[in-house]
Amino acid sequence: MQLKLLTKFTVVTSAAVLAAMIIFALINIRSLKNIFLEEAVKDVDNLSETLIRTTHYQMLENDRERVRQMIQEVGTQKGIEHIRLINKDGVIIFSTDHVEIGEVINKNAEACNMCHGKEVPLLQTSSMNRSRIFKDRTGKEVLGIARGIYTDPSCLVAECHFHGPDDKLLGVLDVIVSLEDMNSKMIGHRNGIIILTFALLLLLLTSLAALTQRVINRPVGKLLANTRRLATGNLESRIENPSGDELGELAQSFNVMAKNLRNAQKELREWGGALEARVEDRTREIRDMQKQLIQSEKMAALGEMSAGIAHEINNPLTGILMFGSIIAGDPRLDPGIKPDVDTILQETRRCGAIVQGLLEFSRNSVSHKREVSINHLLDKTLSLLEHQTLFFNIRILRLYHPALPDVMVDPNQIEQVLMNIILNAAQAMPEGGDLILKTDLREPGSLVHLEIRDTGCGIPAENLEKIFNPFFTTKGVRGTGLGLSVSYGIIDSHGGRINVDSEVGNGTTFIISLPLSPPARDARGDVGASGPAV
Ligand code: ADP
Numbered sequence: 001m002q003l004k005l006l007t008k009f010t011v012v013t014s015a016a017v018l019a020a021m022i023i024f025a026l027i028n029i030r031s032l033k034n035i036f037l038e039e040a041v042k043d044v045d046n047l048s049e050t051l052i053r054t055t056h057y058q059m060l061e062n063d064r065e066r067v068r069q070m071i072q073e074v075g076t077q078k079g080i081e082h083i084r085l086i087n088k089d090g091v092i093i094f095s096t097d098h099v100e101i102g103e104v105i106n107k108n109a110e111a112c113n114m115c116h117g118k119e120v121p122l123l124q125t126s127s128m129n130r131s132r133i134f135k136d137r138t139g140k141e142v143l144g145i146a147r148g149i150y151t152d153p154s155c156l157v158a159e160c161h162f163h164g165p166d167d168k169l170l171g172v173l174d175v176i177v178s179l180e181d182m183n184s185k186m187i188g189h190r191n192g193i194i195i196l197t198f199a200l201l202l203l204l205l206t207s208l209a210a211l212t213q214r215v216i217n218r219p220v221g222k223l224l225a226n227t228r229r230l231a232t233g234n235l236e237s238r239i240e241n242p243s244g245d246e247l248g249e250l251a252q253s254f255n256v257m258a259k260n261l262r263n264a265q266k267e268l269r270e271w272g273g274a275l276e277a278r279v280e281d282r283t284r285e286i287r288d289m290q291k292q293l294i295q296s297e298k299m300a301a302l303g304e305m306s307a308g309i310a311h312e313i314n315n316p317l318t319g320i321l322m323f324g325s326i327i328a329g330d331p332r333l334d335p336g337i338k339p340d341v342d343t344i345l346q347e348t349r350r351c352g353a354i355v356q357g358l359l360e361f362s363r364n365s366v367s368h369k370r371e372v373s374i375n376h377l378l379d380k381t382l383s384l385l386e387h388q389t390l391f392f393n394i395r396i397l398r399l400y401h402p403a404l405p406d407v408m409v410d411p412n413q414i415e416q417v418l419m420n421i422i423l424n425a426a427q428a429m430p431e432g433g434d435l436i437l438k439t440d441l442r443e444p445g446s447l448v449h450l451e452i453r454d455t456g457c458g459i460p461a462e463n464l465e466k467i468f469n470p471f472f473t474t475k476g477v478r479g480t481g482l483g484l485s486v487s488y489g490i491i492d493s494h495g496g497r498i499n500v501d502s503e504v505g506n507g508t509t510f511i512i513s514l515p516l517s518p519p520a521r522d523a524r525g526d527v528g529a530s531g532p533a534v
Contacts, residue, residue, distance in 0.1 A: 017322050029189075030306050037143075047175055048147040066093050071083050075096035079499045080175065080178075081178050083095040084097070084100065085172075087171045088171055120482075128238035130146050140180065141178075141180070143176070219243060219251065223251060242255070299468075299485065299488065317351055320348050321345065321352065360482070370411070372411045398437050399437065401441055405441070408516070408517050411491045425453075429454075429456040435454050452510045455508060458506055469485060470485040
């Protein structure tokens with residue numbers, strides 16, 4: 001199981017603090033015990049001293065009974081177990097515990113060892129050295145202090161004097177007190193220390209845990225949650241109100257990182273979008289170019305065939321027309337069949353016009369290019385057409401680029417194109433409408449862009465693919481279907497492009513773009529150098 005940061009921290013800190021406080025408590029208890037003991041020793045020693053001093057005169061007078069009474073009296077005090085007098089031979093000469101009177105104490109016993117342990121017994125030593133702790137007959141813990149009774153100078157002159165000048169030590173007063181009182185006080189203090197230690201420990205750990213939770217756990221938790229959110233792709237994830245410490249700095253760095261990541265992602269998306277748009281544009285361009293190529297090839301093949309047919313038909317047609325005219329003018333002609341002959345002549349002329357169109361579509365004529373203004377060519381074409389009845393109900397709008405540069409073209413051929421398209425537009429609006437002519441400069445200043453828009457019937461989608469094919473017409477005998485195919489060939493030979501956009505019921509727009517300077521293949525002025533002119 002993974003331990004949480006707070007748990008780990010709390011467990012380790014608690015263990016360290018607990019160990020430190022236990023050691024501290026033990027040292028405390030130990031030194032307290034020593035203090036208590038020293039105090040007890042001092043008290044008992046003082047008592048011994050007092051006892052020796054107060055019995056001084058009785059001893060000088062050798063009033064043993066009085067001494068015993070006094071000792072007996074003092075021995076009844078609370079806490080005193082018993083008091084005994086031991087002579088220098090180790091015989092207990094008096095004791096408040098009468099049972100032991102007369103017993104001889106072994107000098108080598110632990111209690112006597114502090115003075116008698118040396119080769120020459122010590123006459124003076126510290127009270128602590130003279131003290132001992134042991135268990136009495138009832139098993140109670142007691143403290144004993146032996147105090148020497150020394151020969152006083154007055155002893156040497158006293159009546160009862162029987163000690164020699166070398167008898168420095170007369171005996172020992174041994175006071176034994178109970179340690180129960182001290183021990184119960186000690187236990188009370190020890191318990192107090194333990195309780196205080198644990199209370200302090202609890203307080204310390206609680207504050208430590210609260211502090212860790214607030215200063216470390218909460219900010220780390222926030223950082224962790226936000227990092228997880230970031231990892232799942234949420235780049236809007238931010239850490240609110242970062243603190244002023246190192247973790248706050250970390251949170252701020254996280255916020256900066258998330259912001260940079262989001263910006264980078266946004267940029268990438270934008271690049272992706274732009275790239276997609278560019279690919280789409282290029283694909284469309286390639287598709288248009290492909291269409292145009294197919295159309296050009298189709299035109300080239302059709303042009304070749306049309307040229308052959310036109311040549312073959314032209315001569316017999318000339319013969320028919322010539323002889324037909326002779327017959328029609330002959331006075332011998334039966335007036336009843338004159339209308340039929342006229343019809344033959346009329347249809348022959350129509351065939352002648354078609355052949356003429358075919359020849360135009362397929363000819364390899366030399367074009368005469370010069371710099372002309374497309375705006376001017378549009379005006380010229382309109383001036384030829386706008387007075388015809390077909391244009392009476394049509395509103396013509398000229399949206400010309402005011403500073404359109406001149407283009408290197410064959411003006412006659414371009415006029416022919418404009419004428420075809422404008423006539424078609426007018427024919428598509430028999431009830432009247434708008435004819436909008438717009439010129440512009442495109443692809444930064446290298447192409448002249450021309451739009452001829454009408455609000456006529458429009459071209460159905462299925463016909464849009466066919467309108468540039470020779471002989472495609474929806475006008476029956478009134479049309480030849482050659483106008484747009486010839487126009488396509490002319491624009492193509494100028495290195496330009498012609499497109500159409502139409503919607504049935506809304507109108508049609510022809511879009512022509514011409515380069516300011518024609519490409520090298522057309523610089524020679526040949527129309528349709530790669531094949532028959534269209
Ligand atoms: P024609 O005019 O002799 O029919 P074109 O090649 O000029 O031959 O035109 C081919 C066909 O394209 C037309 O018959 C007509 O159906 C269609 N067309 C051309 N221009 C337009 C236009 N502006 N509006 C509607 N249809 C048009």
